[in-house]
Amino acid sequence: MNISLLTQRANIYIEKNKFHLAKKDIDNAYSVFKNDPDLLLARGSVYYILNQTRISKESWERCLRINPNQLECREKLTNLFCVVRHPNCKLMIDTLSLITNGIIPSSFIVFLKEMKEYELAMNLLHNRITRFPEEKETLSLLSIIYSDTTSSNNFLDLELADKYFNKIIDLYPNDNRVYYNFGKHKQNLSAYAEALDLYSKSIKLNSSNKQTYYNMGFCEMQLSNYLNAINYFSQAIDLDNSFLLAYHARAYLYNLTNDKDKAKIDWKNCLMLNPSYIPALEALSQ
Numbered sequence: 001m002n003i004s005l006l007t008q009r010a011n012i013y014i015e016k017n018k019f020h021l022a023k024k025d026i027d028n029a030y031s032v033f034k035n036d037p038d039l040l041l042a043r044g045s046v047y048y049i050l051n052q053t054r055i056s057k058e059s060w061e062r063c064l065r066i067n068p069n070q071l072e073c074r075e076k077l078t079n080l081f082c083v084v085r086h087p088n089c090k091l092m093i094d095t096l097s098l099i100t101n102g103i104i105p106s107s108f109i110v111f112l113k114e115m116k117e118y119e120l121a122m123n124l125l126h127n128r129i130t131r132f133p134e135e136k137e138t139l140s141l142l143s144i145i146y147s148d149t150t151s152s153n154n155f156l157d158l159e160l161a162d163k164y165f166n167k168i169i170d171l172y173p174n175d176n177r178v179y180y181n182f183g184k185h186k187q188n189l190s191a192y193a194e195a196l197d198l199y200s201k202s203i204k205l206n207s208s209n210k211q212t213y214y215n216m217g218f219c220e221m222q223l224s225n226y227l228n229a230i231n232y233f234s235q236a237i238d239l240d241n242s243f244l245l246a247y248h249a250r251a252y253l254y255n256l257t258n259d260k261d262k263a264k265i266d267w268k269n270c271l272m273l274n275p276s277y278i279p280a281l282e283a284l285s286q
Contacts, residue, residue, distance in 0.1 A: 003029050003032065003033050003036055003039060004038075006025045006026070006028060006029040006039075007025075007026070007029060007036070007038050007039045007042050009025050010022040010023075010025040010026045010029075010042050010046065011042055013025065014042070014045060014046055014049070019046055019049050019050055022042075022046045023046050023047070023050065026039070026042055026043045026046055030043055034062070035062075035066055037063045037066055037067045037070045037073065040059045040060065040062050040063035040066070040073065041059075041060070041063055041070065041072050041073050041076070043055070043056075043059040044056040044057075044059035044060040044063070044073070044076055044077075045076065047059065048076070048080065053080060053084070056076070056080060057077065057080060060073045060074075060076050060077035060080070061077065064077065069099070071099065071100070074092075074095070074096055074099065075096065075105070077092065078092040078093060078095075078096050078108065079107070079108070082108065082111040089111060089115070090112070090115060090117060090120075093108050093111065093112060093120075094120075096108065097124060102123070102124060102127040103127055103128060103131060104124060104128075106125075106128060106135070106137040106138050106141060107137075108124075109121050109124050109125055109128075109138075109141055110141065112124070113141065113144070113145060113148075116150065116152050116153070118145060118148075118152070118153050118154065118155055119154075121141070121145065122145060122155055125138055125141055125142055125145070129142065134171055136168060136171070136172055136175070139164050139167055139168045139171070140164075140168060140177070140178065140181070142160075142164045143161055143164035143165045143168065143178075143181065143182075143185075144181060146158075146160040146161035146164060147161035147165075147185040147188075149188060158189070161185060165178060165181070165182040165185065169182070174205060175205070176201075176202045176203075176205035176206035176209070177202075179198045179199070179201040179202035179205070180198075180199065180202040180209070180211075180212055182198045183195045183196075183197075183198030183199040183202060183212075183215065184215065186198060187215060187218070187219055190222070192219040192220075192222045192223050193219075193223065195215070195219050196216055196219045196220070199212050199215055199216045199219070200216075203216075208239060209239075210236045210239040210240045210243055210246070211236075213232045213233070213235040213236035213239065213246075214232070214233065214236040214243070214245065214246050214249070216232040217229045217230070217231075217232035217233040217236065217246070217249060217250075218249070220232060221249070221253065226253050226256060226257050227257075229249075229253055230250055230253050230254070230257075233246045233249050233250040233253070234250065237250070242273055244270055244273045244274060244277070247266045247267075247269045247270045247273070248266075248270055248277075248279060248280070250266050251263045251264075251266035251267045251269075251270065251280070251283065254266060255283070263283070264284065267279075267280040267283045267284050268280070268284070271284075
C-alpha cells in the first residue's frame with residue numbers, strides 16, 4: 001500500500017467534494033501507518049468536513065507531536081480551537097504567531113477581536129499591513145477596530161476609522177460590505193444621513209441584504225422620515241418574511257402615523273413568529 005499516493009488521492013477527492021471517497025482512502029492508509037504528518041493533516045481535514053471534530057483534533061495533535069513545525073496542522077488545530085471557543089484559542093494563536101514571526105492569517109485576528117484581545121489583534125494587523133498594504137481583509141479589520149466603541153477597546157479612533165474605510169473604497173469600490181460597515185459606523189455615531197448614503201451604495205451592489213434595508217429604515221425613522229422608514233422595513237420583510245424586528249419597527253411606525261389597523265396586523269405577525277413576544281402582547285392589549 002502506497003501511503004503517499006492514497007493521501008494525494010484523498011486530497012484530490014476533498015477538492016472535488018467527494019468526502020466519503022476521501023475518507024475511505026484516508027482510513028485505509030491510517031490503518032496501516034499512523035505516523036505520517038501529511039496523512040494526519042488530510043485525515044483531520046476530511047473528518048472536520050464530516051463534522052467529526054474529535055477525530056480532527058486527535059489527528060492534528062498527533063501530527064504536531066510527530067512534527068511540531070508542521071504549520072498546516074498547527075493552523076488547522078488553532079482554527080478548530082477558536083471555532084469551538086476553546087479556552088486555549090488565544091494561547092494557540094500566540095504560539096502560531098511566534099512560529100510565523102508575527103504574520104498569521106487574518107481569520108485568526110478576527111477571533112482575537114471577538115475575544116476583545118484588541119492589543120494583540122492590532123499588533124498582528126500592523127504586521128500584516130506592513131507586508132500586505134492593500135490586503136482587503138486586513139484593511140477591513142483595522143477600520144472595524146478603529147470604529148469599535150466597546151469600552152474595553154483602547155484603539156477607538158474615528159479619524160483612522162474613516163481613513164481605512166475610505167482606503168478600502170478606493171481600492172475595492174465594488175465591495176458592498178465596506179459600504180455597509182462604513183454605514184453602520186456612521187449610524188452608531190448618529191450620523192444618519194451619511195449612513196443612509198453609504199447604505200444606498202451598498203444596496204446598489206447587493207440588493208439582497210435584509211439588514212441593510214432594516215438599518216436604512218432605522219436611520220429614516222431617527223430622521224422622522226416615517227414613510228421612507230416604513231418602505232425600508234417593508235423591503236426587509238419582503239426579503240425575509242420571518243424578520244421579527246422589522247415587523248416590530250413597522251408596527252411601531254404604523255401606530256405612530258395613526259394607521260392602527262396595519263399596526264395591529266404587524267403586531268399579530270410578531271406573535272405568529274414568537275407567541276410570547278412581550279412588545280406585541282402589550283400593544284395588542286391596549
